[in-house]
Amino acid sequence: MGMSTLNKSAEHYGLGLTLGNCEVRLDELTAAYRMIADLGRYRRLRILADAPETAPPRQLLSPGTACILYDMMEQPFPREPDDGLMRARGAPTRVCWKTGTSAGYRDAWTFAFNRQYVVGVWLGNNDARPSRRLVGARAALPLAAAIFRSLPAGSAPAWPDTHGNVKTVSICVTSGLPASPACPAVKSAAMPRAQYLHRRCDVHHPRQGGGVIARWPGAPMQWDLARVKNPVALDADKKNAITEERRTLCITSPSDQARYVLTGEPDGDRIRLTASLEKRASLHWYLNDRYLGQSDAASPLFLSLEPGVHKLSCMDPGGATHSIQFEVVTPARGMRLKS
Ligand SMILES: [Zn+2]
Known part of the structure; x- marks a missing residue:
């Protein structure tokens, strides 16, 4: 520039x-x-x-x-x-x-x-x-x-054509991401017309039999946002929804679409794999469709990160699976990570 x-x-x-x-x-x-x-x-x-x-x-x-x-x-x-x-x-x-x-x-x-x-x-x-x-x-x-x-009044218009260049997008109030049909509360936001929306709210999911499940990915679990009391006014079957959520297998770490930058430090590039059911069942893990190993409450499973885009899948004893995708990159040249 x-x-x-x-x-x-x-x-x-x-x-x-x-x-x-x-x-x-x-x-x-x-x-x-x-x-x-x-x-x-x-x-x-x-x-x-x-x-x-x-x-x-x-x-x-x-x-x-x-x-x-x-x-x-x-x-x-x-x-x-x-x-x-x-x-x-x-x-x-x-x-x-x-x-x-x-x-x-x-x-x-x-x-x-x-x-x-x-x-x-x-x-x-x-x-x-x-x-x-x-x-x-x-x-x-x-x-x-x-x-x-x-300055003298110019002959050109003073303001750009915003309508031609900007579109209005429906945003999930809770996650701030472009809304999915399951999001219970949405608001409008302006976005460049050419902007490709590659993500949608992945917090709210339709529940079988009606209603909505809010599933927070692992990383923001500790954020205040994720701890909002009753962030969405669920239907009267909220209790059932929560029970349903507890029974639903869901990988919580890494979160879906997470991006890791390698540190190159000893033991610095290992992550613990966690899922919603890990305290109650032993789970089987697959990386890029190859078997990784088993985890349970007493023995967690760790993964050494390698550069690339990876698919991680988890299976519970009942055969239910959940998959996410994450990316591992090497630091850009000239960038040094400080501990
Ligand atoms: Zn949402």
């Missing part, structure tokens, strides 16, 4: 990169925001309007993803009305903005954009001296708003 200052190793930045702990240039970050404003099309900035383009534009985000970002960042400037009716009567056109303040108060940033204009503001000292006044929302935002509002 043309960030020439982003040139150190992954370790140098660490997870702080997600919060923006890297050094950036005003022109290059403005170009990045222009990429969002132009529905994912990146072009290097030119200083003069009639300077030749140095490279053809590149589509870095889908228009739908850019529209979702518009939706996230749209807000009126401070002290402007936030009301669709007011807008229609000639209040300021719609705008997105985002502020930033660097750790140590060295820089105050604001970017404001719509389809017509992108305004980038950086305030700071040339010798990088900090100042308590260098706060994005207090120092840079008023200036960016004043510049943005002083």
